[in-house]
Amino acid sequence: MVGRVSGGAAPRSAISGVLPLIAKRIGSALVTLLLVSAVVFTISGLLPGDAAQETLGQSATPEQVAALRHEMGLDRPALTRYVDWLGGMAQGDPGRSLVANMPVREVISARLPNSLMLAGFTALVSVPLALAIGIASAINRGGRLDRTLNVLTLSAVAVPEFLVATLGVLVFSVKLLWLPSIALVSEDASLWDTLRSCALPVLSLSVVVIAQMARMTRAAVADQLDRPYVEMARLKGVPFRRVVLFHVMPNAVGPIVNAVALSLSYLLGGAIIVETIFNFPGLASLMVNAVTSRDMPLLQACAMIFCAIYLTLVLVADVVAILANPRLRAQ
Amino acid sequence: MDFTRRTLIGSGLAAAGAITLPGLSGPARAVPRRGGSIRVAMQSSSTADTLDPAKGAMATDYVRHFCLYSGLTRMEGDLRPRPFLAQSIESADRITWHVDLRRGVRFADGRELTSADVVHSLQRHLDPKLGSKVASIAKQFADVRTDGRHGVIIRLTGANADLPAILSQSHFLIVPAGEDKPTGNGSGPFRLADFRPGVRTVVTRNTEYWRNGEPYLDRIEIIAIPDEIGRVNALLAGDVQLIIAVQPLSTRRIERSAQHGILTTPSPLYTDLVMRQTELPTGNRDFVAAVKHLIDRPLIKRALFRGYATIGNDQPIPPFHPYFNPAVPQTVLDIDRAKWHVARSGLKGVRLPIYCSPAAAGSVDMASVLQEYGAQAGLEFAVNRMPADGYWSTHWMKHPMSFGNTNPRPTADLVFSQFFRSDAEWNESGWKNPRFDMLLTEARAEADEARRKELYGEMQRLVHDQCGVAIPVFINMLDGHDRRLKGMTAIPLGGLMGYRFAEYAWWDA
Numbered sequence: 001m002v003g004r005v006s007g008g009a010a011p012r013s014a015i016s017g018v019l020p021l022i023a024k025r026i027g028s029a030l031v032t033l034l035l036v037s038a039v040v041f042t043i044s045g046l047l048p049g050d051a052a053q054e055t056l057g058q059s060a061t062p063e064q065v066a067a068l069r070h071e072m073g074l075d076r077p078a079l080t081r082y083v084d085w086l087g088g089m090a091q092g093d094p095g096r097s098l099v100a101n102m103p104v105r106e107v108i109s110a111r112l113p114n115s116l117m118l119a120g121f122t123a124l125v126s127v128p129l130a131l132a133i134g135i136a137s138a139i140n141r142g143g144r145l146d147r148t149l150n151v152l153t154l155s156a157v158a159v160p161e162f163l164v165a166t167l168g169v170l171v172f173s174v175k176l177l178w179l180p181s182i183a184l185v186s187e188d189a190s191l192w193d194t195l196r197s198c199a200l201p202v203l204s205l206s207v208v209v210i211a212q213m214a215r216m217t218r219a220a221v222a223d224q225l226d227r228p229y230v231e232m233a234r235l236k237g238v239p240f241r242r243v244v245l246f247h248v249m250p251n252a253v254g255p256i257v258n259a260v261a262l263s264l265s266y267l268l269g270g271a272i273i274v275e276t277i278f279n280f281p282g283l284a285s286l287m288v289n290a291v292t293s294r295d296m297p298l299l300q301a302c303a304m305i306f307c308a309i310y311l312t313l314v315l316v317a318d319v320v321a322i323l324a325n326p327r328l329r330a331q
Numbered sequence: 332m333d334f335t336r337r338t339l340i341g342s343g344l345a346a347a348g349a350i351t352l353p354g355l356s357g358p359a360r361a362v363p364r365r366g367g368s369i370r371v372a373m374q375s376s377s378t379a380d381t382l383d384p385a386k387g388a389m390a391t392d393y394v395r396h397f398c399l400y401s402g403l404t405r406m407e408g409d410l411r412p413r414p415f416l417a418q419s420i421e422s423a424d425r426i427t428w429h430v431d432l433r434r435g436v437r438f439a440d441g442r443e444l445t446s447a448d449v450v451h452s453l454q455r456h457l458d459p460k461l462g463s464k465v466a467s468i469a470k471q472f473a474d475v476r477t478d479g480r481h482g483v484i485i486r487l488t489g490a491n492a493d494l495p496a497i498l499s500q501s502h503f504l505i506v507p508a509g510e511d512k513p514t515g516n517g518s519g520p521f522r523l524a525d526f527r528p529g530v531r532t533v534v535t536r537n538t539e540y541w542r543n544g545e546p547y548l549d550r551i552e553i554i555a556i557p558d559e560i561g562r563v564n565a566l567l568a569g570d571v572q573l574i575i576a577v578q579p580l581s582t583r584r585i586e587r588s589a590q591h592g593i594l595t596t597p598s599p600l601y602t603d604l605v606m607r608q609t610e611l612p613t614g615n616r617d618f619v620a621a622v623k624h625l626i627d628r629p630l631i632k633r634a635l636f637r638g639y640a641t642i643g644n645d646q647p648i649p650p651f652h653p654y655f656n657p658a659v660p661q662t663v664l665d666i667d668r669a670k671w672h673v674a675r676s677g678l679k680g681v682r683l684p685i686y687c688s689p690a691a692a693g694s695v696d697m698a699s700v701l702q703e704y705g706a707q708a709g710l711e712f713a714v715n716r717m718p719a720d721g722y723w724s725t726h727w728m729k730h731p732m733s734f735g736n737t738n739p740r741p742t743a744d745l746v747f748s749q750f751f752r753s754d755a756e757w758n759e760s761g762w763k764n765p766r767f768d769m770l771l772t773e774a775r776a777e778a779d780e781a782r783r784k785e786l787y788g789e790m791q792r793l794v795h796d797q798c799g800v801a802i803p804v805f806i807n808m809l810d811g812h813d814r815r816l817k818g819m820t821a822i823p824l825g826g827l828m829g830y831r832f833a834e835y836a837w838w839d840a
Contacts, residue, residue, distance in 0.1 A: 048721070048724070052462075054379075055379065055386075055462060056464075057388055060462075060466075061459070061466055061467060067462070068459075068462045070460075071460055097378060099378050100378035100528050100529075101512075107378060107528075110527060110530070166561075166564075169561070169568070170564065173564060173565075173567075173568035173570070174564050174567045174568050181561070181564045181570050182372075182556060182561070182565045182570050182571070184570070276561075277558055277561050279372075279555065279556045279557075279561070279565075281530045285529075286378070286529065289377045289378050289379075289529060290378070292377070293377060293378065298378065
């Protein structure tokens with residue numbers, strides 16, 4: 001293999017070199033998912049009350065609770081329920097929601113596209129901006145631009161999302177009347193309406209995400225700029241722009257894609273505050289819902305989705321880092 | 332109780348003009364116009380949202396159910412029930428009730444409403460598998476059977492003159508016979524267009540509604556914005572036209588806008604200080620009397636609720652209730668008198684924690700105010716602020732002093748039986764008063780209104796004088812609305828006209 005590291009053959013060998021890694025990671029991902037499902041099941045079982053009690057509320061009589069428990073199948077031992085659920089999952093059936101009384105698949109399929117759309121828009125806005133800010137900041141290290149950007153990104157990291165969201169609504173919805181204050185996402189809304197609806201949620205999410213990614217990018221690029229090879233390249237007369245894009249970036253890309261991957265997985269599962277403020281029908285609020293109503297199948301399905309997305313993103317980040325960096329590729 | 336159509340018309344007219352709200356008064360008298368589409372923001376919405384009236388748990392559910400279904404009776408602003416789907420509901424002994432149904436009412440699928448539907452709708456609450464929210468109230472239905480195509484006979488386990496009021500609750504709305512899981516097929520003013528639990532409900536005007544000319548709005552979309560500031564912002568930005576549960580602090584923001592107004596509903600909702608009679612020192616009568624005299628009610632009304640409250644008198648019937656007894660003397664802040672009671676109880680210098688929580692609206696501030704005045708009378712209170720999560724199961728009624736919070740109940744009987752009867756599960760202070768229990772049973776069966784008012788009056792006096800519960804104020808419910816939305820008045824059972832605004836509201840644009 002070592003002998004074949006030549007220009008033309010590099011991508012192919014790189015991909016075939018990465019394949020076993022991908023296979024191994026998928027295997028371990030499945031084990032992780034299994035463990036996570038067991039942990040979620042156990043811990044949520046420790047919560048006081050079950051779906052039957054939560055559904056019936058304070059005024060429930062013991063007979064009612066018993067009857068509903070039987071109806072929901074909650075009177076069976078926990079292990080039986082878990083194994084049943086696992087069996088269903090293995091066949092691709094996440095079961096029925098205890099509270100909403102419909103298949104989990106339907107409940108989730110109504111929300112998942114919204115969450116993906118929100119995360120997608122936010123990524124589209126924030127990734128290029130964050131990279132630009134991070135790189136600009138790193139190559140101007142110590143300069144006025146760097147200091148200004150530092151202050152901006154540091155304060156953006158420190159500002160909580162709910163503040164950005166509330167201020168955004170006050171300015172753009174209440175005062176200027178430009179954008180809707182709530183996200184009204186539905187199938188019958190036009191693309192323009194959907195974009196307008198998503199504008200403020202995307203803005204609120206972007207502020208924090210851009211700031212975090214820009215900080216990571218700056219750190220990674222700055223770290224590389226201090227290396228001897230950069231000095232060497234510059235001494236040999238390589239233009240600075242070329243040094244940054246073709247020498248520094250491939251080395252810095254590992255930490256950057258990891259930061260991007262973490263931010264993206266956060267956008268799917270951690271957007272709960274933004275979903276609440278803008279009444280955005282996404283997955284995060286659905287999962288919180290599932291916890292408060294003790295709706296185990298729904299909770300498990302949400303947990304599996306978040307876990308799977310997280311593992312996939314991290315895997316993609318690793319693969320990208322390996323493919324982008326010639327030295328990692330060779331290993 | 333004389334419950335015929337004629338009295339219905341008379342009192343209905345009287346009620347129509349009774350409560351009109353400031354800001355709505357002029358144009359509200361204009362003739363309602365048909366048309367308009369509005370969006371309403373409620374407080375909560377989740378996967379537990381339901382189309383089954385029996386399972387309604389949240390205000391969002393009640394609003395949805397009142398849009399889609401009709402009930403046998405309905406409650407007006409004066410807190411008296413009137414026949415609705417029933418033409419008459421009568422009883423000679425308050426045990427056996429005869430319901431005569433309105434003819435020609437149709438469900439959304441075209442079927443005619445008959446007595447079988449009513450029997451099904453009432454009896455299903457008794458099935459424990461259904462999980463009805465009012466199963467314990469429905470237990471008094473000994474027998475419900477049809478009496479011809481349009482007659483229903485309801486036999487109760489004991490006399491209860493309040494049956495018409497009980498049947499006005501959203502849980503007892505009528506669903507078609509044979510439907511174990513109602514799907515929105517009702518005879519209400521609106522029809523279901525879209526229902527997504529946790530996201531939204533859309534209803535459109537029922538063009539075949541049995542009440543001529545009603546309702547007025549063409550379409551209502553019901554969503555939820557849990558965050559109060561978010562709700563107010565959505566109203567001010569014009570994204571929604573009506574919001575429920577505005578905080579007193581936000582009223583100024585809404586009133587500053589020329590296009591928006593506040594709908595104030597004086598309600599029997601209260602946050603109360605519970606002093607357990609089964610424990611010491613709260614079981615000491617002088618201690619209870621001292622605390623009741625240490626509550627600065629006008630201050631609580633002004634500072635905590637910005638004036639959006641009614642002064643309370645340590646008993647659960649508010650001044651605007653038909654059974655209110657004005658002869659019970661108002662307890663006022665009187666530190667000297669409190670000192671005298673403290674001295675007599677021998678509890679001077681006692682240290683006692685008060686458990687409060689954001690779960691009981693205003694309780695944390697009420698506890699702090701009480702702490703201040705307590706120090707002046709020789710009682711050292713500590714304010715223990717507990718998180719809202721789990722407060723009801725772990726702290727409420729579990730300490731000598733804690734705060735409770737009680738939502739409006741449709742009848743005086745229900746609030747007294749659920750919270751003050753000696754053997755009630757939620758007898759908050761744990762007081763036991765045989766005379767009160769006897770009066771409660773007597774009042775429930777009493778047909779004569781004047782006598783009933785007398786009985787409830789004496790019960791108010793007993794609770795005020797002897798019970799270990801202090802009720803500083805009744806808290807108003809505040810809704811925000813676009814000024815173009817008209818026709819709304821207060822029904823003190825809940826926000827948004829007791830959750831029934833859809834039947835009355837119209838759009839003036």
